[in-house]
Amino acid sequence: MSGIEALLSELQDIPAETDRALVRQKSRDFFWYSPVLKRQLDKLTAEAVVSPRSEDELARVLAACVRHRTPVTPRGAGTGNYGQAMPLCGGIVLDLSGLDRVLWAKPGVVRAQCGAKLGEIDAVTRASVGGELRFHPSTRRTATIGGFIAGGSSGIGSCTWGILREPGNILGLRLMTMEESPRVLELRGPDIQKANHAYGTNGIITEVEMPLAPAWTWVDLIAGFPTLEAAARFADGFTRQDGIVKKLVSVIDAPVPQRYFKAFEGVIPDGVAVVLLMVAEPFLDLVPGLLAAYGGTELYRRETEAADVPLYEYSWNHTTLQALKTDRSITYLQTLFPPPSHLAKVAEMAERFGDEVPMHLEFVKFGGEVCCFGLQLVRFTTEARLAEIIAAHEAAGCPIFNPHAFTLEEGGMKKVDTLQLAFKREADPHGLLNPGKMLAWENPDWTPRDGVHLFEAAG
Amino acid sequence: MSGIEALLSELQDIPAETDRALVRQKSRDFFWYSPVLKRQLDKLTAEAVVSPRSEDELARVLAACVRHRTPVTPRGAGTGNYGQAMPLCGGIVLDLSGLDRVLWAKPGVVRAQCGAKLGEIDAVTRASVGGELRFHPSTRRTATIGGFIAGGSSGIGSCTWGILREPGNILGLRLMTMEESPRVLELRGPDIQKANHAYGTNGIITEVEMPLAPAWTWVDLIAGFPTLEAAARFADGFTRQDGIVKKLVSVIDAPVPQRYFKAFEGVIPDGVAVVLLMVAEPFLDLVPGLLAAYGGTELYRRETEAADVPLYEYSWNHTTLQALKTDRSITYLQTLFPPPSHLAKVAEMAERFGDEVPMHLEFVKFGGEVCCFGLQLVRFTTEARLAEIIAAHEAAGCPIFNPHAFTLEEGGMKKVDTLQLAFKREADPHGLLNPGKMLAWENPDWTPRDGVHLFEAAG
Ligand SMILES: Cc1cc2nc3c(=O)[nH]c(=O)nc-3n(C[C@H](O)[C@H](O)[C@H](O)COP(=O)(O)OP(=O)(O)OC[C@H]3O[C@@H](n4cnc5c(N)ncnc54)[C@H](O)[C@@H]3O)c2cc1C
Ligand SMILES: Cc1cc2nc3c(=O)[nH]c(=O)nc-3n(C[C@H](O)[C@H](O)[C@H](O)COP(=O)(O)OP(=O)(O)OC[C@H]3O[C@@H](n4cnc5c(N)ncnc54)[C@H](O)[C@@H]3O)c2cc1C
Numbered sequence: 001m002s003g004i005e006a007l008l009s010e011l012q013d014i015p016a017e018t019d020r021a022l023v024r025q026k027s028r029d030f031f032w033y034s035p036v037l038k039r040q041l042d043k044l045t046a047e048a049v050v051s052p053r054s055e056d057e058l059a060r061v062l063a064a065c066v067r068h069r070t071p072v073t074p075r076g077a078g079t080g081n082y083g084q085a086m087p088l089c090g091g092i093v094l095d096l097s098g099l100d101r102v103l104w105a106k107p108g109v110v111r112a113q114c115g116a117k118l119g120e121i122d123a124v125t126r127a128s129v130g131g132e133l134r135f136h137p138s139t140r141r142t143a144t145i146g147g148f149i150a151g152g153s154s155g156i157g158s159c160t161w162g163i164l165r166e167p168g169n170i171l172g173l174r175l176m177t178m179e180e181s182p183r184v185l186e187l188r189g190p191d192i193q194k195a196n197h198a199y200g201t202n203g204i205i206t207e208v209e210m211p212l213a214p215a216w217t218w219v220d221l222i223a224g225f226p227t228l229e230a231a232a233r234f235a236d237g238f239t240r241q242d243g244i245v246k247k248l249v250s251v252i253d254a255p256v257p258q259r260y261f262k263a264f265e266g267v268i269p270d271g272v273a274v275v276l277l278m279v280a281e282p283f284l285d286l287v288p289g290l291l292a293a294y295g296g297t298e299l300y301r302r303e304t305e306a307a308d309v310p311l312y313e314y315s316w317n318h319t320t321l322q323a324l325k326t327d328r329s330i331t332y333l334q335t336l337f338p339p340p341s342h343l344a345k346v347a348e349m350a351e352r353f354g355d356e357v358p359m360h361l362e363f364v365k366f367g368g369e370v371c372c373f374g375l376q377l378v379r380f381t382t383e384a385r386l387a388e389i390i391a392a393h394e395a396a397g398c399p400i401f402n403p404h405a406f407t408l409e410e411g412g413m414k415k416v417d418t419l420q421l422a423f424k425r426e427a428d429p430h431g432l433l434n435p436g437k438m439l440a441w442e443n444p445d446w447t448p449r450d451g452v453h454l455f456e457a458a459g
Numbered sequence: 460m461s462g463i464e465a466l467l468s469e470l471q472d473i474p475a476e477t478d479r480a481l482v483r484q485k486s487r488d489f490f491w492y493s494p495v496l497k498r499q500l501d502k503l504t505a506e507a508v509v510s511p512r513s514e515d516e517l518a519r520v521l522a523a524c525v526r527h528r529t530p531v532t533p534r535g536a537g538t539g540n541y542g543q544a545m546p547l548c549g550g551i552v553l554d555l556s557g558l559d560r561v562l563w564a565k566p567g568v569v570r571a572q573c574g575a576k577l578g579e580i581d582a583v584t585r586a587s588v589g590g591e592l593r594f595h596p597s598t599r600r601t602a603t604i605g606g607f608i609a610g611g612s613s614g615i616g617s618c619t620w621g622i623l624r625e626p627g628n629i630l631g632l633r634l635m636t637m638e639e640s641p642r643v644l645e646l647r648g649p650d651i652q653k654a655n656h657a658y659g660t661n662g663i664i665t666e667v668e669m670p671l672a673p674a675w676t677w678v679d680l681i682a683g684f685p686t687l688e689a690a691a692r693f694a695d696g697f698t699r700q701d702g703i704v705k706k707l708v709s710v711i712d713a714p715v716p717q718r719y720f721k722a723f724e725g726v727i728p729d730g731v732a733v734v735l736l737m738v739a740e741p742f743l744d745l746v747p748g749l750l751a752a753y754g755g756t757e758l759y760r761r762e763t764e765a766a767d768v769p770l771y772e773y774s775w776n777h778t779t780l781q782a783l784k785t786d787r788s789i790t791y792l793q794t795l796f797p798p799p800s801h802l803a804k805v806a807e808m809a810e811r812f813g814d815e816v817p818m819h820l821e822f823v824k825f826g827g828e829v830c831c832f833g834l835q836l837v838r839f840t841t842e843a844r845l846a847e848i849i850a851a852h853e854a855a856g857c858p859i860f861n862p863h864a865f866t867l868e869e870g871g872m873k874k875v876d877t878l879q880l881a882f883k884r885e886a887d888p889h890g891l892l893n894p895g896k897m898l899a900w901e902n903p904d905w906t907p908r909d910g911v912h913l914f915e916a917a918g
Contacts, residue, residue: 107589108673108704109741130566130589131673161701167745168702189744211704211741214567214590214673240827242620243627245567245670282568282670285648286626340799368699370827 004047004092007068014057015098017049026075026093031083033320035331035380036404046073046087051095055176055184055206061094062182062204071435072178074200076115076147079139081317083406084151084199088436096146099206105129109171111209114146121145122215131212134161134169135247138318146205149173149196153401154373156278156312157213158364159239159249164196166367172209178428185427194423199408201438202424216245216280220311222264222300223291224272228253228350228359231273232343232372234294238277239363239370241290245280249363250315252276253350256358256377260323263309267300276311278304316375319360323377331386333357334401335374335393342371345398355379357389374398409439414448416440463506463551466527473516474557476508485534485552490542492779494790494839495863505532505546510554514635514643514665520553521641521663530894531637533659535574535606538598540776542865543610543658547895555605558665564588568630570668573605580604581674590671593620593628594706597777605664608632608655612860613832615737615771616672617823618698618708623655625826631668637887644886653882658867660897661883675704675739679770681723681759682750683731687712687809687818690732691802691831693753697736698822698829700749704739708822709774711735712809715817715836719782722768726759735770737763775834778819782836790845792816793860794833794852801830804857814838816848833857868898873907875899 008016017023027045031037052058065072071091078085087093099113102124110125110133118140122132135157137143143152149170154163161169173187173195184206187194195203225231231251239249253273257264268274275296279287281303291298304310314322323330337345350359356379361372380386390400405411408420421440424431431441439446467475476482486504490496511517524531530550537544546552558572561583569584569592577599581591594616596602602611608629613622620628632646632654643665646653654662684690690710698708712732716723727733734755738746740762750757763769773781782789796804809818815838820831839845849859864870867879880899883890890900898905 108675108739166702167700167749168704168742171741171744190748211702216567237827241626242824242827243625243670245627280567282630283627285630289649290626365701368696368701368829 003068003070007064007070007092008048008050010064011050011061014061015051015053017051018047020045023047023049023093026078026095027087029078029083029085030081031086031406033081033317033324033331034404036383036386037083037406041083041086041406044086044088046093047090049093049095051098053098055099058099058176058204058206059182062176062178063180065092065432066178066180066430069430069432071432073434074150074204076144076150077117077139077142079137079143080147080151082403082411084437085147086406091432094204096204097144100144103207105131105212107131108212109209110212111172111207112145113207114205115144117141118143118145118148125212126215129212130215132215133157133210134213138312138316140312145208145210149208150198150200150205153197154364155316157247158362159246160365161213162365162367165193168211170196170208171211173205174207175203175427176206177203177426178430178433194419197408197412198420199434199437201408201428201434201441202420203427203433218247218278218304219281219284220300220302220304220307221277221279221287221298222267222311223275223277223296224268224299225275225294225296226272228273229347230295231275232346232361234291234296235275235361235363235372236343236370237294238275238290239365244283244286246278246283248276248278248312248315250276250319251359251361251363251372252319253359255355256319256323256360257314260326261314262322264300274299276315278311316362319375320377329380331378331380332403333374333376333378333390333393334403335376336366336399336401337361337372337374338397338399339366339369339371345396346372346374348396349374349393349398352392353389407437407439409446410448416444416446462527462529466523466529466551467507467509469523470509470520473520474510474512476510477506479504482506482508482552485537485554486546488537488542488544489540490545490865492540492776492783492790493863495842495845496542496865500542500545500865503545503547505552506549508552508554510557512557514558517558517635517663517665518641521635521637522639524551524891525637525639525889528889528891530891532893533609533663535603535609536576536598536601538596538602539606539610541862541870543896544606545865550891553663555663556603559603562666564590564671566590567671568668569671570631570666571604572666573664574603576600577602577604577607584671585674588671589674591674592616592669593672597771597775599771604667604669608667609657609659609664612656613823614775616706617821618705619824620672621824621826624652627670629655629667630670632664633666634662634886635665636662636885637889637892653878656867656871657879658893658896660867660887660893660900661879662886662892677706677737677763678740678743679759679761679763679766680736680738680746680757681726681770682734682736682755683727683758684734684753684755685731687732688806689754690734691805691820693750693755694734694820694822694831695802695829696753697734697749698824703742703745705737705742707735707737707771707774709735709778710818710820710822710831711778712818714814715778715782715819716773719785720773723759733758735774737770775821778834779836788839790837790839791862792833792835792837792849792852793862794835795825795858795860796820796831796833797856797858798825798828798830804855805831805833807855808833808852808857811851812848866896866898868905869907875903875905
C-alpha cells in the first residue's frame, strides 16, 4: 500500500479522489496565464484530492497528513493566477469547496466558511442585511472567500476600500493548524496579517468574518477618451470623488478593447481609450458632467445584474483573460504606479513600451491615497525580454508584483514576511502546507537578486 | 397699517409672530461666536416671524413678500455661526422648522423636508433602512437639514465623505423661487451647487434628498499623545485607513481639553494633546495597535449613544463653544491646511502663534485627499490683531474661511460664485432673499481687498 493509499484508508468516509485525470484537473489553477509558470508548473500533479465536508473531517485529514508527512495544497476554486494552488511536491490537494456555508450576517458584517463562493455570499447578505462584500476579484462568480484571502489581494471595490491588507478589510479568520492534533485559532485585529495572503502555507482558513458595504444597485458604464492620458486623468479624478459611490475604475488603452472585447464590438470606436466604471445608481446624475470636464463620452450603460456578462469580467485580471481568448501570445504585468506621480509614470511607461505593453490600469486606494495598479498586457516574445520589461519598470520606480513567480516573496514584496514565517513555525512545524511557496521557510535570510532571479528560482 | 401688518393680514391663518422679544430671539443665530460679528450684528432684528406649515403656505408667504417687497431671511434652527441667518434689512424671518417631515427612506437614500432635524432624520433612517446621514455638524441634535445645506459645509463624517460641496453628498434639492408666482424647481446633479451653501439667498430649499451611509454602532474614543505633532501624525494616518469605518478624527492640543472639557476632568493628563475618534464597533480591535505605533494611549471609550454627551459635541465648532462656556474671550479661526504639506503647516503655525491660537484640527477628505481643517481657538484681544493672525495664515498658504464675516464671499472662497449669482437673478429677481449676504448681487465685480477688508465691509 503506497503512502497515499495508507493515508486515504485512514480517512474512511471522507470523500477522496485518486483518478489521475480528475486529480490532475484539481491540481491546476490559472498558472498558465504566465508563459514562465506554464513552463515551470505544467507537469505537476498531486496524488489525490481530499474533500472534507466539515471542520471535524478537516481536522481528521490534517492530523492524518501530519502523521504521514504528506504535503497538503489547499484549494478553493483554483482560480489563482500565479500557481498559488499548484502542488509542487505531490501529496494531496485539499479541496475546501465543501465548507461553503454562510454562517451568519448582521448589518455590516458576515461570517462564512472558507469555501463559500464570493457571489453566493453577496447574494445571501444582499437579501438578508442589504450588504455585500466590500470588494471581490473579477472571478467573483467562481472563486471562494478563503482562496481570495489566502491567495488574492484586491479587486472590484478597491477603488473605495483599498486592498485586503489594509486593516479593517478582514475582521476575523478562523484557522486550523497543521499538527498531530490540529488546533483551531481565531485571528483578529493585526494578527489577521499572519494568514492573509499567505497562500495557505501556515494554516487552513476555515471561517472568515468580513465587513460589508451597502449593496447598491450597480450600473456598468464605459466611457471613451481620445487619449490614454485623458482617460487616466479622468479615472484619477473620478476615484477621488469621495461623495460618489463606485466599485470599479479601470483604464484600458486602445487597441485592447477594440480587438479583444468581443461583447462590445461596435461599441468602442477605433483608437479610443476606455474607462470602465461601476457606479451606484443614485450617483449616475453626476457622471455626464464629470465626463465632459475630461473630454470623455459615454459609450455604454447597463445595470450590472441585467448584463449577460458583467463589466467587471472585463476588468482586473479578466482583461488579460479576454485578450488570451483571441491571442495566446498575450501575458501581463502587475505593477504599482506609486502616488503622487503615478500618472506621470504611466505616461512614461506607455511612451517607452508602446504596443508591446498595452496599458491597463486599475485605480485604487492604497495606503489612503489614490493611485493605480498596472495590469498591463504584454505581447510575449521571450522570458529574457519579459524580465527586461519588468526590470525597466522597477528601475523607473514602478514596483512589480510579479505574476510570473509562484512564491510569496518573489510575487509580492520581495522580502521575507517575518510575521508569516514565525507563524508557520507555530502552525505548520513540519512544513507540510503548500510546500515550496514560502521561500523563507527553507531560507529565512532569503533576499532577492536583481532582475532575472525572478525566473531562476525554480528553473 | 404698516407694511408688515399689511403683509401679515394677507397671510391669514399662517402662524406669525410680532412680539418684539420673541421676534428678536428668532432673529439671532450664533453670530456672537465672533467678537467682530457681535459688534456688527448684535442690534439687528426682523419685524415678524412667519412659520408656514406646508409648501402651499410657504408659496403664499413668498408671493405676499414679493408683492410687498419685504425682505425674507430663511431660518432653520438658527445655529449658524457666521450670522448667516441674521436679518440685515428687517422684513420677516421665515421660520422653516415646521416643514419637518421625513418623506421617505430607501436603502441608501432619504428624502426629507428642509426643517427636519438632523438627529431625527438619522433616527428614522436608522430604524427603517439601517442608514444615517453621511455627516452632520456638531449641532446635529438641534440643526435642520435645510439650514445645514444652505449654511453649513461639513462635520462629523467628513473624515470619510468629504464636505457637502463634493458631488454626491447631496442628491437633490427642491427649491421654491421668490417670485410673484413662486415656482418649484428640482435641482439635481451639478445644478445642486446653485443653492448649496448659498445662505438661502437664491431660493427656499423645501426638500432635500440625501445619500445615506450605513448606521453603525459608533464608539467614542479619546487618545492622548505626548505632543501635538504625534497626535496630528496619528490623526493623519488614521484618516488614511480606508478599511476602518470612522466618523470623527479631531486633534485638540493642550491645554484646551484640560481647561475647557468639564465632562472629562481627570481623564486627560496635563500637557497631553488629544485625538477624538468615532469608530464603528467592529473595527475597534484595530485601534490599540495603531495607537501604539504612534505613541498614543487610550484615555476614554464609550458607545456614542450611551454617553450623556456624545463626544462629537466636543468637536468641530463645539470645541469653541466648550471653551466659550469658561472663557468669554475665546474666538476661533477656520483654516484649510492644504495637502500634501498640511502637517508641516500645522507645525509652523503652532510654533508661530503658540497659546494665542491653540491648535484644533479636524481631519477630513477634501478633493479626494486627506488633509485637515483648523478650527483653532484664538485668545481674542483686538480686531486688528485677529486680522493680523488671519493675514499671516493666508500669507503662509493656509486659506481662512473667515468666520468673522457674514457674507458668502468673504466667509468662503473670496470670490464671486457666478453660478449662484446667475441663479439668484432667476430665482430672486427682486433681491429679497437674505439681502446683504451675497455681495455679488450688489456688485458682480466684487473682489477682495487684502487682509482688513474682512472687517470693513459692513463696518
Ligand atoms: C481571470 C482571473 C481574474 C482574477 N482577478 C483577480 C482580482 O481581481 N483580484 C485578485 O485578488 N485576484 C484575482 N484573481 C486571482 C484569484 O481568482 C482570486 O484571488 C481568487 O479569489 C482565488 O480564489 P480561489 O477560491 O480560486 O482560490 P485558489 O486559487 O483555490 O487558492 C488561492 C490560494 O489560496 C490557498 N487557499 C485556498 N483556500 C484556502 C483556505 N481555506 N485556507 C488556506 N489557504 C487556502 C491556496 O492554496 C492558494 O495558495 C484572478 C484570477 C483569474 C484567473
Ligand atoms: C456649536 C456649533 C457647532 C457647529 N458645528 C458645525 C459643523 O460641525 N459643521 C457645519 O457645517 N456647521 C456647524 N455649525 C453651523 C450650523 O450649526 C450648521 O451649519 C447647521 O447645520 C445650521 O443649521 P440650522 O438649521 O441651524 O440653520 P440656520 O442657522 O437656521 O440657517 C443657516 C443658513 O441657511 C439659511 N437657511 C436655513 N434654512 C433654509 C432653507 N430651508 N432654505 C434656504 N435657506 C435656508 C439661513 O438663512 C442661513 O443663511 C455649528 C454651529 C454652532 C453654533
